[in-house]
Amino acid sequence: MQVRVKPMGMLRQRLGSSEQRLEVPEGTTLEQLLQQLGLPKGSVQVVMVNGEREHNWTRALQDQDEITLLAPVAGGNALADSSSLTLAEMQTIIRRLYYAKDRQRGLQGCFLWFLEEVGELAAAIRKGDAWAIASELSDVLAWLATLANVAEVDLAEVFYQKYGQRCPGCYQQPCICPGEAKP
Numbered sequence: 754m755q756v757r758v759k760p761m762g763m764l765r766q767r768l769g770s771s772e773q774r775l776e777v778p779e780g781t782t783l784e785q786l787l788q789q790l791g792l793p794k795g796s797v798q799v800v801m802v803n804g805e806r807e808h809n810w811t812r813a814l815q816d817q818d819e820i821t822l823l824a825p826v827a828g829g830n831a832l833a834d835s836s837s838l839t840l841a842e843m844q845t846i847i848r849r850l851y852y853a854k855d856r857q858r859g860l861q862g863c864f865l866w867f868l869e870e871v872g873e874l875a876a877a878i879r880k881g882d883a884w885a886i887a888s889e890l891s892d893v894l895a896w897l898a899t900l901a902n903v904a905e906v907d908l909a910e911v912f913y914q915k916y917g918q919r920c921p922g923c924y925q926q927p928c929i930c931p932g933e934a935k936p
């Protein structure tokens with residue numbers, strides 16, 4: 754039978770792809786799948802099967818199952834400091850904290866919360882309150898990560914594709930789009 758494996762964050766580099774189809778024997782368990790991929794159990798923090806969190810490593814997989822693998826962030830639950838935090842890890846942190854709730858709330862519900870945070874950021878900027886601006890920026894980013902999680906978008910990947918090398922409007926670095934143009 755065939756399953757689809759979607760590694761996220763650091764596990765992508767490790768497996769060398771963002772998604773792969775894998776031929777596995779009938780009745781293969783999650784544990785055996787990780788073995789087949791050459792991943793020690795400790796290198797995977799969260800496993801999701803068809804979008805649902807799975808805690809049972811001996812669960813037998815079905816044909817066409819989609820398995821999402823999330824790496825632990827910096828080897829544990831908490832980062833020692835912010836200096837090495839990547840965008841992918843930021844998205845993983847938010848996923849680990851809120852994904853179950855976010856998924857239930859759905860993309861539209863999450864988007865309303867995102868807008869609410871944008872409104873709070875606007876208020877903080879209007880007041881000129883530096884601490885509130887920093888705090889609200891963080892909330893806006895967290896809700897943006899939530900939207901990406903619920904929409905199954907890898908923010909680091911799409912951001913890099915779009916902005917990683919040059920301006921998507923004029924293809925220059927730095928941007929030379931005319932002043933009125935959006936980029």
Ligand SMILES: [Zn+2]
Pocket residue numbers: 920921922923924925927928929930936
């Ligand atoms: Zn430009």
